Amino acid sequence: MNDSAEIEGGLRERKRAATRATITGVARRLTAERGLNGYTVEEVCELADISRRTFFNYFPTKEDAILGHVDDEIPQDVIAGFIAGGASSPSGEISPTLFQDLIGLSLKLSENMAASEEETRQLIGVIKKEPQLMLRIIGATEEREAQFARDVARREGVSPDHPVVQMAVALLGTIARKSSMAYFSDGNTRAYSELLMENISAASQLFSQNFENPAPLEGHL
Incomplete structure (x- = not known):
């Protein structure tokens, strides 16, 4: 892998990590404020400025979003x-x-x-x-x-x-x-x-x- 590809891959992973962290932060805040059943995935997506599809590309459930990703x-x-x-x-x-x-x-x-x-x-x-x-x-x-x-x-x-x-x-x-x-x-x-x-x-x-x-x-x- 050449240097430019490594840099591009690193930037892509950092972007993914930042998106995961944003989703987790929003999910935790909403859960702490309202409880697990007090909000929807759509509300998480709106506050995180992502699509519903993007949410499920990162986390299968709200509970998983709250826990975060092991790589982070x-x-x-x-x-x-x-x-x-x-x-x-x-x-x-x-x-x-x-x-x-x-x-x-x-x-x-x-x-x-x-x-x-x-x-x-x-x-x-x-x-x-x-x-x-x-x-x-x-x-x-x-x-x-x-x-x-x-x-x-x-x-x-x-x-x-x-x-x-x-x-x-x-x-x-x-x-x-x-x-x-x-x-x-x-x-x-x-x-x-x-x-x-x-x-x-x-x-x-x-x-x-x-x-x-x-x-x-x-x-x-």
Whole structure:
């Protein structure tokens, strides 16, 4: 692919991502204000300045529009840079910079927090208005975490079910959720990146301690 084709493809994808984000933002705002059944797809299209056909090209239902698209959670260029960071390590071995690069990735993603803060607050409003959507949101989160596991595994040249990969995804996901809860709590004045690094540092301190495997209980193998 030549440079002009790559540039054109990149511009096209950014335009698609912008359209998806607009649709999601409108759907979340209307749901938070009126509830899921309080508006129509046509109203979303009018406010997003798109056709009904365009809406369904991006999302099959209003619920899917509210959840957003998995590709918009982590920009592909950011993931590509993260994966490239493991290139110098032999495939199949956990690279010595994985944890540090995961921290760097988390900080890069936190830079988008200010830009997406209103959307996140809208999603919180959606959950309060339509709590039954929580199961769909949990399912979408699990899908995103599964994709992240595949990305980490690809970087390291191991299987997505490798225990280090699974722990990395679980740990970073937990830290991100804890940081987000603190960031969006009433009265918070601290930056998301500050809360994120505080929690990462706490986890690092805990896991850097020496430990011994406890002796098995009698009667247990």
